[in-house]
Amino acid sequence: MDLFPPDRLPLVPEAYLKAHKVNHPADSRFRTCARLLQALHREAAGWGIGTYTTASGRRRKMGHLVSVFDGAAGANFLNRDIQRLARRELAYREPGAMFEERRLYENLLSSTPLALNLLGPIKLDRNLAEAFVREALPDLAGRVCSVSFEHSPGRGDPTFTDDATAFDGFITLRLDDGRKAFIAIEIKYSESCGEPEPRMRERYDSLSASSELFIDPDDPALRRNPIQQMWRLHMLGQSMIDAGLYDAGAVVVIAPRLNDQVQRAVSQYRTHLAPTTTGKASFINLPLEDAIAALALAGAPDMARAITTRYVDFSPIHDLI
Template identity: 75%
Template structure:
């Protein structure tokens, strides 16, 4: 799904820039790259010191020269109940230092269904803190009818401190809205194909 949704953005910079304007207008600018399975450094203790990576990643140079990113985690039928990783001391360090959370030591952050959002969000913030970027935002994209992911992201958001300009943002973006943004950005044909493949359940309903 990541390649089908984001692949056209990699092939067309103008489309990518228009897509960014649709979903994150405050971070819009010149798109420098679109990549997949991106990590600033797997295993690097500067970041999460593990293999955590983003499904898709857009690097942007804004008009004022600031460097920004949009990071994406895409889920279709996943449930946020994957095997939990081994908790590492670096997670605790980042959770405390990031200032992203109301209670950085809350055990709920370290368990399913929110631990992956926690790790990805800390990875995003660690890239800003390391000076690689000036601003960024993490998007979780899943269908509205994926109740498990929708509940998980809503639960995760209850742990977040009030947003600040120097902190990586977090957005739960419905797959349907991401597809609509792609259409508005200039690729309605691909948007129709994505809708038919991923979100139009009328053929299923017709069989029931």
């Protein structure tokens, strides 16, 4: 008999959340469980607990944060190669790239270290990268040219979105037919697609119409949460094709299946999309679990298991309940 429904996580009793120092009433059900899962990993590993400063100036311990010492020692990265890659990416980041170093090193809940843990192995191994793309996105399989993080073709450049919008991960390829292509990746872990909405710009309106990606490019829903970020990322991807940088590409959202807020937002966004035609950036929902499976099939099963354990295996939560 299956005691734990595979399509949902539990409502965790407040006493457990307080005991593990992860009580945060504003959290969604998924974020609550994800925060608790990271606290349990920290405790099992013996890492010191980290703190943050509240708006009132008080220092508060939080179970999903590791100490400065353990963060610097690489707690947030699944092996030493990824830890070294993270340091290199920080040192050589694009001008204007937004890396919050404390979140990267000390926040186990952050999606930035997840991006490095998931995509770092394919940056370090071209053969693995090409095999990963064949497994995850076979329509874009080809010769991988580069893998980068926090990438934008031009922050503030009116050729594109005229803002600081960037992709968490970015893969460039040469397809078998010779076309230049990209895979632009947005990674969500516990986020809810409810981040502060940016100031609307005239460039957004013109791109929304000229991109020909949308059924109604003037629809106000595109400009509001929970889908405004997907709208901006998709337009950024299309603007790179229109500018002649690439011949084809896809904007890919990677998030856990059980993060229902992100999955609902993706489904809502897709209802606004016009039928895909040649020369248009496609929009793909790739569940995190499928991306991990593709990494395993590509030749990195040990890394896939480590990512699964750290981020999407919630059996420690079920055992606790």
